[in-house]
Amino acid sequence: MKLDLKLLSMRFSQAKDEPPVSTEGVNSYLLEKILLPYMNGESILLRDIDYSAFDVEDIEPLAEYHDELAQAGYKLEQLTKTVQNLPPIAKKSRAFC
Amino acid sequence: MQELNHTFFSVLRLAKIFFDSDVPDKAKNDIGIWELDEDSCYALGLEASDWIFQNTVHYYNERKDVDTWFFSDPIIDQFCRLCQEYEQDKGITEEENPYRSTIEQTIRENFHFDSYSYGYDWRLSLAERGRKCILLFTGEEFYSHEAVPEGLLEIRYAFLALNQKLKAELRKETRIIPLSLVTAAQWKEAA
Numbered sequence: 001m002k003l004d005l006k007l008l009s010m011r012f013s014q015a016k017d018e019p020p021v022s023t024e025g026v027n028s029y030l031l032e033k034i035l036l037p038y039m040n041g042e043s044i045l046l047r048d049i050d051y052s053a054f055d056v057e058d059i060e061p062l063a064e065y066h067d068e069l070a071q072a073g074y075k076l077e078q079l080t081k082t083v084q085n086l087p088p089i090a091k092k093s094r095a096f097c
Numbered sequence: 098m099q100e101l102n103h104t105f106f107s108v109l110r111l112a113k114i115f116f117d118s119d120v121p122d123k124a125k126n127d128i129g130i131w132e133l134d135e136d137s138c139y140a141l142g143l144e145a146s147d148w149i150f151q152n153t154v155h156y157y158n159e160r161k162d163v164d165t166w167f168f169s170d171p172i173i174d175q176f177c178r179l180c181q182e183y184e185q186d187k188g189i190t191e192e193e194n195p196y197r198s199t200i201e202q203t204i205r206e207n208f209h210f211d212s213y214s215y216g217y218d219w220r221l222s223l224a225e226r227g228r229k230c231i232l233l234f235t236g237e238e239f240y241s242h243e244a245v246p247e248g249l250l251e252i253r254y255a256f257l258a259l260n261q262k263l264k265a266e267l268r269k270e271t272r273i274i275p276l277s278l279v280t281a282a283q284w285k286e287a288a
Contacts, residue, residue: 034109038133039099047129051116059113063106070100 005084020072026065029053035062105135107243114247115145124148142242143236149249162237168249171228172256175199177221177229179263186267191222194258203255204231207248210241 023031029050040043112133116125128148131141147153150170157164184194191197196229201219208217214236221229231252233245 006122030109035134038105039101041099044133045129046112046116046131046133047125049112049116049133051113055114056110056113059106059110062109063103066101066106 001082001086003083020076021065021068023065025061027054027058027062030058030062031065036078103133104243105133106248108133108135108138108141110143111138111141111243111246114250115148115187118149118250120148126275138243142245145246146242146249149246149253152228153251164235164239166233166235168233169228170253170256172253173221173231175260176256177223178262179260179267180221181223182267183263191224196263197221200252200255200259203252207251208233210239210244210248212239212241214238215241 030039030053033053034049112128124145128141128145131137131144146166147155150168152167152169154167154169155164156167156201180194180196183196184191187194196267200221204217204219208215215277216234218232218234219230220227220232235242
């Protein structure tokens, strides 16, 4: 397999600077104060949660957001693995003086 | 970033329902020191189930590998008492009492879990001895412990609402009967 590094780097620079998964419809309290801190290894006591900041119905969209985020993370991991596993090949002609 | 198991969201849902409910503050304080943790799903479900009805007893039958839960509470006792009064007033049987069928249906609907290894029953009839209660039997392969507190809370709310309705209906009955008697007496006197 051959990888066009120039094209890859162009695609990266063209990509919009935005979250990998849309947070639309996700309760911001649950996202910022619960899910992301927990995923980053913070511990949260049940008594410290502000239960008035969300409804039971907000939990399902949060779970869906998490699944999409995990899926995006999986795809990125696959790409890094592919790049990692490519053996470097020397250029046939000298590219510098 | 750590990828989460779906039980994390079940724990969050359970906590939300529990902390929004009218369970005693002591229950909220005790449960409050638990961490939001995907691994605590089973244990938290068991712990929270203990707090929904005032008198909850839990037995484990080692030989049959079955857990038996007895849920009793003054609101269940009151429901049975009010039902009895209502049946006497209306001259109907327990089977004809719409309040009994409503609570039975509520129990069926809320003891509906994503596991096959469980059963339930109730002792709400006057004919049955012992304290009135709801029973839940869970086997070795019951995996829905986190859903039990929510079901119990719904049943509890149904008892509270039906008790209010029964009280109101019985009040209405007692208000109408004396009035009609007075009117009849007055008519007699007038005649």
